[in-house]
Amino acid sequence: MAQLARRPLLSSSTRCIVPSLTSRRSFHASPRWNLRTTEMSEKDLGDLKVSQKRLMEELQHSCKWGTGKRYGDGPNETGMSRLSLSDGDNYVRDWFVDTMRSLNCTTTIDAMGNIFAVRPGLRNDVPPTFAGSHLDTQPSGGRYDGILGVLAGMEMIRVLNDNWVETEFPVGVVNWTNEEGARFPLSMCASGVWAGATPIEEAYNLHSVIHDNATMKAELERIGYLGETPCSYEAMPMAAHFELHIEQGPILEAEKRKVGAVVGVQAYKWFTVQVTGRDAHTGTTPLENRADALLASARMMQHAHRAATKYGARASTGILTLEPGSTNTIPGSVRFSLDVRAPSDEIVAQVEEHCREAFTKIGAHEGVQLEGKAYDYTEGGTKGLPCGVEWTVDSVSPAVNFHPDCITCVKESAAGLFGASEVGTLTKDMVSGAGHDSVHASKRCPTSMIFVPCRNGVSHNPEEYATDEDCAIGAQVLTGAVVRYDRLRAKKEPNLRV
Amino acid sequence: MAQLARRPLLSSSTRCIVPSLTSRRSFHASPRWNLRTTEMSEKDLGDLKVSQKRLMEELQHSCKWGTGKRYGDGPNETGMSRLSLSDGDNYVRDWFVDTMRSLNCTTTIDAMGNIFAVRPGLRNDVPPTFAGSHLDTQPSGGRYDGILGVLAGMEMIRVLNDNWVETEFPVGVVNWTNEEGARFPLSMCASGVWAGATPIEEAYNLHSVIHDNATMKAELERIGYLGETPCSYEAMPMAAHFELHIEQGPILEAEKRKVGAVVGVQAYKWFTVQVTGRDAHTGTTPLENRADALLASARMMQHAHRAATKYGARASTGILTLEPGSTNTIPGSVRFSLDVRAPSDEIVAQVEEHCREAFTKIGAHEGVQLEGKAYDYTEGGTKGLPCGVEWTVDSVSPAVNFHPDCITCVKESAAGLFGASEVGTLTKDMVSGAGHDSVHASKRCPTSMIFVPCRNGVSHNPEEYATDEDCAIGAQVLTGAVVRYDRLRAKKEPNLRV
Incomplete structure (x- = not known):
């Protein structure tokens, strides 16, 4: 950690790429530089820097809907209580959709309220590579579980836009509905329907166990997120699924590592x-x-x-x-x-x-x-x-083994960030102890996850916390992994290239 | 047990001493035979036989008030749910008072609803020797815990009456209020007030934890058992206290013994x-x-x-x-x-x-x-x-040690019943694992208890059960112990004799 303190992994100049949220450049509004991912050098890849400041400002901004229990005096020292399909969830969904549209993404809402925001690639008749997670929380949850994964996906899109990057294939961000299973008692609920693991009628008929007895379908309808696109891996196929998440365990912190390359789920x-x-x-x-x-x-x-x-x-x-x-x-x-x-x-x-x-x-x-x-x-x-x-x-x-291609992209991205000499001490192959939407996604497309440390391994608790620097490192590795996966697809299936 | 089956400990003729409940002779209505306890031979003592049939008929009769959960098809195969100061408790108290008066006992009700029924002796200006226990039960209790001890005391009075026995000093039966502490949450409640261990205001202010929130004092008043005699060992002194009780444990049954001479409480x-x-x-x-x-x-x-x-x-x-x-x-x-x-x-x-x-x-x-x-x-x-x-x-x-005089009377009574050759195998010195009113009584007068076996050691359960024979053996040992204590008092303090 002393090394890290001397030399921030994200240079302070990074935070100045985008002076303010209002002056950001839009991809489609600017002339293309034709920076194709397949033509980027390692240095070009390294120059795709996330903005820690922007990422965390947006993350904290998104937590104004569904704010939970206060545990400290700081402005962000409250937990979250954003139950799936609650009014708070409704607001943050609207904000997510509006923001992604402003970033020139197309958005699709499926029959389980899953939101898919897609940034076009050079070729758009093939499935996008997705980053994502969930915006719902436990009733007494924190600001990072799920939220970081979606917000890091949004930051990834901004980085691609800012740098006029042309991906070969579309790239997207997904917000999965009711991952927590806290309000409607089935965790990883809508990703399960998407993957065909859970019949949609079973999910629709789940009754809220908190506040009221409303069914999931009624609540989707009430908040306007009962989409017309069928909820399935066939109607909305994914080329790959990457998910950044806090570890929810103590290992990375204890071993002073920064990134877990998640190779599977227990x-x-x-x-x-x-x-x-x-x-x-x-x-x-x-x-x-x-x-x-x-x-x-x-x-x-x-x-x-x-x-x-x-x-x-x-x-x-x-x-x-x-x-x-x-x-x-x-x-x-x-x-x-x-x-x-x-x-x-x-x-x-x-x-x-x-x-x-x-x-x-x-x-x-x-x-x-x-x-x-x-x-x-x-x-x-x-x-x-x-x-x-x-x-x-x-x-x-059953145990889940994530896809070697995705794991490789995560590791290469981490190596690009940390450098060959430090990647060994700062990263670790891990098996996730908890379930995530990636478990279901992995049944239908290549998948892997990225873990970042959280304080004392605490999660599902208002005091759940990850440092701004660690969140940004996670978003950086996520962005690099998605870009690398885009390059890999083009390399593996050259006939798909434009 | 084979021995017992061949030769019933209570001869069948015993059951014929009193042909029916209506034809019983009353002590005061009959000429005295002057059968003073101090002048009785061992044979005379042995001839004081309880009626198993009468004891059990009366016991089952008393269980028609506050009957609990049925567990079998037999007429008596229900438990008891006679919470202290409930309507069921009220009825059984009225019956107890009426019956004891019909047996020519005087009855006193104290400020905690304890009922003291006293059969006069030759000298009546000294405290009586008491047998007793309690008529209240657990909400899901049985027909023996407490009830047997009171009913055996009633049977003892009948035996003394039937046999024109003159005790040197008065002999009584006590029914203690709220021993279970099931409705008003303090076990051995009113014996504790009597002994000065519990302030009466504390007991009065106990609130019912079952059915309603009424205080103990209000309920005593409601059912007419808020007596005028102060509840204390000074206002109602006892020369001794004997209590027959089911063991509520498995030891006697497992060791095929009939009587436990209880030397103290854990x-x-x-x-x-x-x-x-x-x-x-x-x-x-x-x-x-x-x-x-x-x-x-x-x-x-x-x-x-x-x-x-x-x-x-x-x-x-x-x-x-x-x-x-x-x-x-x-x-x-x-x-x-x-x-x-x-x-x-x-x-x-x-x-x-x-x-x-x-x-x-x-x-x-x-x-x-x-x-x-x-x-x-x-x-x-x-x-x-x-x-x-x-x-x-x-x-x-703290541990309680019962009084050697009382323990000796119990053991001699058992020896008289079983005979010198069998008393060793059929009885056992025991330490009570549970608390009883005798714990408080022992602080203010010589005290001991008698245990009889109960099926599987089960108690506080509708299926709590002791055989009729074992109940009668217990009542027999109780009667013999009280008579022997009366003789012992006269011997130890000859100046008290008339």
Whole structure:
């Protein structure tokens, strides 16, 4: 970080390319310099600089709709509460559409309210390369999750305009509807419909779980975003999808890195585990006569953690409910969630298989073997009566591998920014722990993501924060990746060139 | 049990002493035979037989007020829901008072609605020896907890009447108000006021937590049980207090014993433990970056169980709540109850002291020593970030030792019933795990309790059940103990005799 402090990655002159928002030049209003992406040198690519100042001013400006909880005294020290298809979401959508049109993009709204803004290329009868994310937030969310990805796409278009860049093929920015699933309870909702993973009627019939009971279709209609273009990868095909996002985890910050080249998304499987013992009086029931469902559950949760450690996975319990719930009654019934994640489906399956067998044994007060190591959870304690264990599978999300071409474009863009000597220490290949619209996009087009650090790894929280410099670095890498992908398409399919 | 089946402990002829409830003889209406307790032989004492049939008919009859949830097809296969000072409680109180008066007892109602029914002795200017318990139940309670103790006292009076027994001193039956603390949230409520442990204004101002918000005083007034006699051990002194109760635990049943001679009540201390980590996304947060308050709590609960095992105590968690409570969020905050019980205050203190130190270490991912044995809960797992631990003491109840004189009377009564050869296998000295009105009574007069087995140790449940035979055995031992105590008083203080 000391190096970075001495030599800003984005030179201060960068911020002066565009003196003010009002004096920006428009691509179509100016004579073309014919700076085709396929004819740009490495130096030309390096000269395509985003404006940190403009990016952050626009980002903070967009957060005036749907502002959330204040956590500090600074002008931007509030979170966001911009639920999907709320009035706040309506305003920011209108602003997004108007701005993109002013930047000479065509805009299309599909039947799920997804907004596609496209800047023409030299040839326009082929799908655009998209950058994008989502403008909706959690009810108690922050200013970066999703928002940065869309705003960085807008900045990318501005950089192309400012520099009179001619892409071979169209380039666009997409705002996906209801990524959070916070108001209408299905996350990555409209990208799922676009990819054909979710039937549109299922999405339309989702009822708001916050404020009112309105359906998603009714709310799309109310705010004027029920578009006529079908929501599908066939009606609105993409050549590729790039998404810039805050990491939502602590790794980049901890390792003092600036960019994560996201190579895929973890597999995960969600379970509910029901442990059944017998209610009994805490005072009158000797330890050996107890079928203590909570003690058994405590041992299971600890064992799931050990299994996750052993197999290189993550296992977590976020919900636990018990009955009957009285200080002097041993709980006869405990239900807990189990969230297992790993880079591959095989590892998730391995953890599941092991835990299913181990939990049954733990419930029966038997010892457990984990890769040759024996664990006896009753050691030093008292063996009680057995507890039953039942599993329910709530959700399955297989691992996603992003496209090598997209990953390569991201890495080359980062190398162009950081230089060959520093790119190794400042970037890292990462697997996303959370789901994003890119998961669905990746089923229908080459896709990858770019992560930037966020403070303490905190997200879905008003205090979610990424530095202006890190946001700009992310937008810079995104812009470079999209331009490089445009060059790559032309190179791979020369017959497509004009 | 085979022995018992061959030779019923209560001969079948017993059940014929009183052909029907209507033809019973009343003590004062009949010529005295001058069968003074102090002049009774062991055989005379043995001839004082309770009627199992009458006891159980009366008990089931009393359960027609405040009947609860049905669990089987039999006529008595319902639980009880007779909340303190409810209409059901009002009816059963009226019946109790009327019945005791018909048995030639005087009845006194004190300012907390406690009902004292007294059968005169030869000398009546000294306090009576009482048997008793409570007629109120849990909202989802059974037909035995408390009810058996009062009904057995009524049967005792009938046995004394039937056999023209003259006690040296008065003998009574007490029904204590709101023992359960289920409607007005303070258990052993009115015996606590009687003993001076609870200020009466505190009890009066308790608000109903079920159905309505009425205060205890208002409800006493409404049902006509706000008596004029002050509620205190001074206004209504007791020479002794004997209480028959179902065990509410599994020990007697498991060991095929019939009677527990209760020598005291466990000490207990209730705590709330607050464990504070940090909310984080389950997908994006590596195991080593987590301050997982639930995993830490799981380890703490397991350690409390180990400490209880080591020190001969009981440790239990009956309530656990967590925040924020979402499958994909690691809980940053967990609160759990910890109920520690042991036969002595010293052992409770030992478990507390050990756990306070151990929980702090577990929260910090450090190893713990328990009596020379090392436990490392992070072994085979991943050390994460530390969690903070805070303790709150919610309730303290020191150990109670019942009075040797009362315990001796119970044991001698059991020996008289079972015979010297079987008393050892059929009875057991026990420490009560639960609190009872006898806890408060014991502070102001010699006290002990008698336990009888209940099915599966289940209590506070509609299916709570004790066999008719076991109930009658309990009533028999109670009657014998009260008569023996009357003899003991006369022997110990000969100047009190008429």
